[in-house]
Amino acid sequence: MLSRLVLRAAPAALRSLQRPVTVGVLHATRPLHTSKQHLAPLPPLPEKGGEVRYGLIPEEYFQFLYPKTGVTGPYVLGTGLILYFLSKEIYVVNHETIAAICILSVIIYGIKKFGPEVAAFADKLNEEKIAKAQAVKTESIEGLEAAIEQEKKEQWRVEGRSYLFDAKRNNIAMLLETNYRERLLTVYNEVKKRLDYQVALQNLKRQKEQEHMIQWVEKSVVQSITPQQQKESISKCILDLKMLSKSAQATA
């Protein structure tokens, strides 16, 4: 709590300094990442603990004395110490000693008889715990792998996107082409209609001119035939007819 007070007082005190120094110093009031990096993932638990002989004395004691005294050294030292304590009565033998002997013998008998079963039971509990955690881990890994597969499939689908766009582009091009051709046809038809109209107009005009000229020529010819010419032509025709009838009579 005091450190929090100090930290809160630090910015107010540091603000009196100039700006760039404040920034640099403020970050250094709390050192970060000073310890060496922790291992990740955690190393697994060791299988067995440190060796202990007779349940009481660690193995290091025996290894410590082995180079100088061999195998029996620690036992001799232990025996000597016990005899020393007994003889000097640093360890007093009284009623509690007998109680201790009885209790210890019962305890040792119980351990020797039921030890392995209890150990197996505890191991089974531990195994179940570890199996549950492992199952969670494998499940999550499988889920993630399935997600990876899905992702890869999606990536493969993305590759096919270009084909889709090509097909769509082709469709659009075809639509455009069709539209263009339709319009071209319409233009052609319209132009043809106008040109036909012009042609029909000219034909009509020429036809009318011809008719009119013919009528005018006929009218003028009819008008030019005077009555005198009419009489002459009629008499000539009659003469010709008589001549023809005579020649016909002659041949028949």
Add this chain to the structure above:
Amino acid sequence: MAQPPVLLKDMKLLDVKLGQLPSWLAMRDFTPGGILGAIRRGYNRYYTKYIDVRKGGLGGISMVLAGYVVISYIWSYSHLKHERRRKYH
């Protein structure tokens, strides 16, 4: 043997020579924080070595109980002195 010379206060107890023992003891951290740190370190060492394993054995707790028995005997020795069988040893 190409080790840089280690400072006296950083050496472990088993590496300290006998003559250097008083100076080594004097250099240790005897502040409350230091003592607490030393207790925590000792506890962690014992814990990781004998208890925090897959197949813990009997030795882990039996050593603690034996130590408790010994310490309680030492504390009550002044009472037990009167139950000695012989006066002079």
